[in-house]
Amino acid sequence: MRYLSPMTDKRELRAAMRAHRKELAGQSPEAAARAAAHVGDLPAGGIVAVYRAIGSELDADAVCMALERDGRELCLPVVVELDAPMIFRRWRFGDPLELDLAGVPAPLPLAEPVTPDLILTPLLAFDDAGGRLGQGGGYYDRTFAALPAARRIGLAYAGQQVDRLPLEGHDIRLHGVLTETGYTAARKV
Numbered sequence: 001m002r003y004l005s006p007m008t009d010k011r012e013l014r015a016a017m018r019a020h021r022k023e024l025a026g027q028s029p030e031a032a033a034r035a036a037a038h039v040g041d042l043p044a045g046g047i048v049a050v051y052r053a054i055g056s057e058l059d060a061d062a063v064c065m066a067l068e069r070d071g072r073e074l075c076l077p078v079v080v081e082l083d084a085p086m087i088f089r090r091w092r093f094g095d096p097l098e099l100d101l102a103g104v105p106a107p108l109p110l111a112e113p114v115t116p117d118l119i120l121t122p123l124l125a126f127d128d129a130g131g132r133l134g135q136g137g138g139y140y141d142r143t144f145a146a147l148p149a150a151r152r153i154g155l156a157y158a159g160q161q162v163d164r165l166p167l168e169g170h171d172i173r174l175h176g177v178l179t180e181t182g183y184t185a186a187r188k189v
Contacts, residue, residue, distance in 0.1 A: 010166065014136060017124035017160070018056070024157040025056040031157055034180035036062035039070055041183035043151045043175065045117030047073045049088050051155075052097065052105040057122040058155050063178070064093045075114045078106040079139060085146035086139055090114050102139065118151045119143070120178070126154050130173030130186030131165035144172040151175045153183075 024031070035058065042048075048067050053059045064074055074093065077086040079102035089111035091097075100106035121140050125133040132154055134140055144152055154177040167173075176185040 010133070010136070013133060013166075014124055017133060017162075021124060021157065021160060022056040024159045025058075028157060028159075028180065031180040032059040032062045035155065035178055036066040038178060038182045039063060039066040042153060042178060043118060045072065045151060047075055047090075047114050047116045047118075049075050049077060049116035049119040049150075050091075051077065051120065051122055053122065054104065058157055058179075060120065060122075060155060061093070063120070063155065068093060073114075075116055076105075076107050077119075077139070077143065079104065083138075083142075085143040088114050088116050102137070115147065116150055118153055119147070120153050120155045121174070123154045123156050123160065125160050125162045125165060126156055126174065126177050127162055127165045128184070128187045129164070129189045130175065131167050132171070132174050133165050138170070141170055141172050145170075153178055155179075 050060050050064050067074060074091050075088040076091045078089055079086055079100045089107035091107045091111060096108060097105040098108055123132045123134055152174045154174045156177055156179055158179040158181045174186055176183055
């Protein structure tokens, strides 16, 4: 677990954590498969929002396949409007994708819109109280606010955990995090 100064600027923190996540990705190529072995420990939910990894984000492919084997349906987030919550479209592993408004791979417009029970989200850093440091675009926080009943689960390398993240009023806490070491529920604050 890394210690962060409470005075760290979020831009600086994001840059440092991007570099750290890239190191972790290089050191732990099997982390995604190990995380997939723990999908049975995730909270209940029939429709699970996953993501298509970009850069050094923990690859969600093995988790997607494990969720499908577990009988859960998948969906992916889609940015259809900037500065608005994302929508979700049903998706099966291997279905065709196109880039959404944010340039992220997403299901085609003909895919059925759905509301997820669980939202797996990539992140740069997390703490044990559900704090999450994202990329800074606000897409997930806006979406979490619009879907308060959905369980919010980070998908990350265990080494991305920090002592405490500086959170602002718009930052919405996670319910837990799935890493290569297992699923851990967030500590109540």
